[in-house]
Amino acid sequence: MKQLEMADTLLDWYDRHARDLPWRVSPQDRKAGISPDPYQIWMSEIMLQQTTVAAVKSYFERFTALWPTVTALANAEDERVLGEWAGLGYYARARNLLKCARVIRDEHGGVFPKTREGLLSLPGVGPYTAAAIASIAFDLPETVVDGNVERVTSRLFRLETPLPAAKPELTALAQTLTPNERPGDYAQAIMDLGATICSPKSPACGICPWMAFCAACKVGDQARFPLKTPKKPKPTRHGHAYVARTTRGEWVLETRPEKGLLGGMLGWPGTDWREAHPKAAPFEGAWIEVGEVRHTFTHFHLILTVHRADQVEGALEVYALRGQNAFRASDLPTVMRKAFDLAHSTFTTDPVASDANQEA
C-alpha cells in the first residue's frame, strides 16, 4: 500500500526534523513512553487556532505557569483570564476556554474526554481541535485537517476544487493517508511538513519527503494549490474613542458586551464603528483630540479618532474605573492599547496634564 509507505516516510522525516515546541513531546520522548498532558495539548490547540506558533509561545508559557491544571484554570476569574489573553485575538476563544475548563471540572471530574466525539461536544472544540487532541494527546488514529493539511493534500492530489468547498474532499483524502501506527506523531508531522516544507508561497519541494508521491510536484505547478474562492474586499469604518482619567487618577474604561467584536474585553468608551463618524463624548470632560489609530480587523479597516481628557469627574458609576495599580495596558485588546498609547503620550507631554500631575 502506498499510504503505508507515505506514512512511514513522513514519520522518518519527523523523527529527524520535528520542531521543538513548548507543548510538544518529541518523537524520541514519546517512544520512551512519555505522553503529552491533554490539558497542555488542548490549551495549545485553542491558542493555535488561526494564530501563528510564534505568537502563541509566550502566551502558552504564561497560561500554563499561571494555571497548571484544567481545574486551576476553571477556578480562575474571568477577568483575569481575558486580561491574560489580551493581544492574542479572537476573544471568543478565551471565553470558550473558560467555559470548557468548567465543563471538564463540573461534568467530567477534571479529566478530558478520550474520544473524538466526547471532545467535539466541548465549547470551542470543533472538528479540527477534537481530532488534534484525540490524536496528539491520546494517540488515536483521528485525522487532523487544518490549513496545513489542506495545502499538503490539495497538492498531493492536484485537487482542482477551490476552498472552502473542497474541505469534505480533502478530509476524505487525508483520512486515507492517516496510519494506525503513531497517529499522534503523524498528525504533528503532516502539520510540520505544511509549516516548514510545503509552505504557501514557495514550497521546498526539493527536500520534501513526499516529493515522489506528489502530483503537483510532478507537474511543477504546486504553487497553484490549494485553489481558493476570491475574498470580499474589506470596508473602512470610522469611530471615536475617549480616554479619560478622573480627578482621583482612575482610568475610565468599560467592559464590552459578551457577544460581538472584542466581546467581554475592556475598552475605552466611544461611538459605534460605522461609515459615518459623528463625535459623541460619552460624558463631560475637557476633551482634546489627540490623533488617529488605524487598525485592521478580520472583515473591516478601522480609523479611530482618539480623544482624551484629564481630571474628569461626575457620575461615572456605569464605567469600570481603574486606579493606576489596577490597570495594565496589556489587559486591553490591541486596538484599545493603541488608543491608550496615543492618548497616554499626550498626558505626559501636554503642559496642562503635567500641571495636573504635579498637583496630584
Place this chain on the structure above:
DNA sequence: GAGCCGTGGCT
C-alpha cells in the same frame, strides 16, 4: 454556505 471574529509577520 456564508458572515463574523484579531493580530502580527511576511511579501
Place this chain on the structure above:
DNA sequence: TAGCCAAGGCT
C-alpha cells in the same frame, strides 16, 4: 502599501 496567511469555531 496592501494583501495574504496562520494548528478554526460558532451562528
